[in-house]
Amino acid sequence: MKKILFSLIxxxxxxxxxxxxxxxxxxxxxxxxxxxxxxxxCIVIILLGLLAYLFSIDKRLKKIEKENLPKN
Amino acid sequence: xxxxxxxxxxxxLVVYTAIAGLLLGVPRLPILNESIRNLYFHVPMWFAMIVLxxxxxxxxxxxxxxxxxxxxxxxxxxxxxxxxxxxxxxVTGAIWAKYTWGQFWSFDPKQNxxxxxVLLYFAYLIxxxxxxxxxxxxxxxAIYNIFAFPMMVVLLFVLPRLxxxxxxxxxxxxxxxxxxxxxxxxxxxxxxxxGWILIGYWVYTIKFRLRSLENxxxxx
Numbered sequence: 001m002k003k004i005l006f007s008l009i010x011x012x013x014x015x016x017x018x019x020x021x022x023x024x025x026x027x028x029x030x031x032x033x034x035x036x037x038x039x040x041x042c043i044v045i046i047l048l049g050l051l052a053y054l055f056s057i058d059k060r061l062k063k064i065e066k067e068n069l070p071k072n
Numbered sequence: 073x074x075x076x077x078x079x080x081x082x083x084x085l086v087v088y089t090a091i092a093g094l095l096l097g098v099p100r101l102p103i104l105n106e107s108i109r110n111l112y113f114h115v116p117m118w119f120a121m122i123v124l125x126x127x128x129x130x131x132x133x134x135x136x137x138x139x140x141x142x143x144x145x146x147x148x149x150x151x152x153x154x155x156x157x158x159x160x161x162x163v164t165g166a167i168w169a170k171y172t173w174g175q176f177w178s179f180d181p182k183q184n185x186x187x188x189x190v191l192l193y194f195a196y197l198i199x200x201x202x203x204x205x206x207x208x209x210x211x212x213x214a215i216y217n218i219f220a221f222p223m224m225v226v227l228l229f230v231l232p233r234l235x236x237x238x239x240x241x242x243x244x245x246x247x248x249x250x251x252x253x254x255x256x257x258x259x260x261x262x263x264x265x266x267g268w269i270l271i272g273y274w275v276y277t278i279k280f281r282l283r284s285l286e287n288x289x290x291x292x
Contacts, residue, residue, distance in 0.1 A: 036094060036095070039094065040090065040091055040094050040095060043090045043094070044087055044090055044091060047086060047087050047090055048087065051083040051086070051087070051271075054079075054271075054274065054275075054278070055079070055083075057278060058079070058274075058278060061278060061281050061282065061285075064285060065281065065285065068285060068288060068289075
């Protein structure tokens with residue numbers, strides 16, 4: 001779990017870095033009002049976080065369901 | 073449906089819509105401006121809500137004939153999950169309205185009726201809490217739900233059309249489909265709807281599984 005969390009944090013850091021590098025260059029080409037990428041990165045991080053949380057709840061629930069099965 | 077592939081699909085679609093919805097091209101329209109992108113986020117909330125309420129009414133009808141507690145629990149938990157999406161739809165709609173119609177709540181028929189339809193389902197939950205006996209609760213709330221569902225459909229899709237409304241698709245206003253939803257927007261809008269419906273269904277299954285576990289523990 002710790003390893004996964006650590007690699008996730010590392011990934012998030014690199015996402016932000018690459019977004020900052022590309023964002024400045026690409027915003028001029030694709031969109032006249034730049035820095036929209038910052039918002040996109042934030043929204044994606046929030047969504048990824050919430051979805052990862054949902055997956056972890058699901059996983060825990062599965063574990064409890066398995067524990068409860070043999071009893072009944 | 074106890075597999076993971078559709079959960080991953082839903083997650084991928086939702087993340088895709090966040091990226092594509094903000095970055096891909098949209099039609100240039102006055103008043104709406106960039107807020108047209110809200111279509112990818114505000115409308116799917118309502119679709120997810122309607123799908124969840126449909127699941128609920130399906131299990132309500134089923135529970136009347138099967139008299140099974142599981143069907144009753146499925147009906148409640150899908151309403152519980154659906155209400156979250158309905159509230160999110162109301163709030164995002166109000167914010168969008170502030171910057172296009174001028175006010176958060178202009179007592180537009182669509183807004184009012186949407187709020188009433190969410191209240192209908194709050195009433196469903198309150199009705200359930202008011203009845204202690206399980207068999208009676210399942211039966212009465214199932215019948216209420218069967219009446220509430222067509223009411224919700226009428227409130228959301230029929231009545232606003234008969235009145236003057238600012239909302240697209242109502243009161244003589246053309247819907248988004250007719251002229252602004254071009255092929256670029258469809259590429260994001262349909263995946264967004266499917267993605268949020270899947271996420272909504274996922275939340276419902278989690279809530280249902282939690283409740284059935286709690287139920288088992290109470291029985292033991």
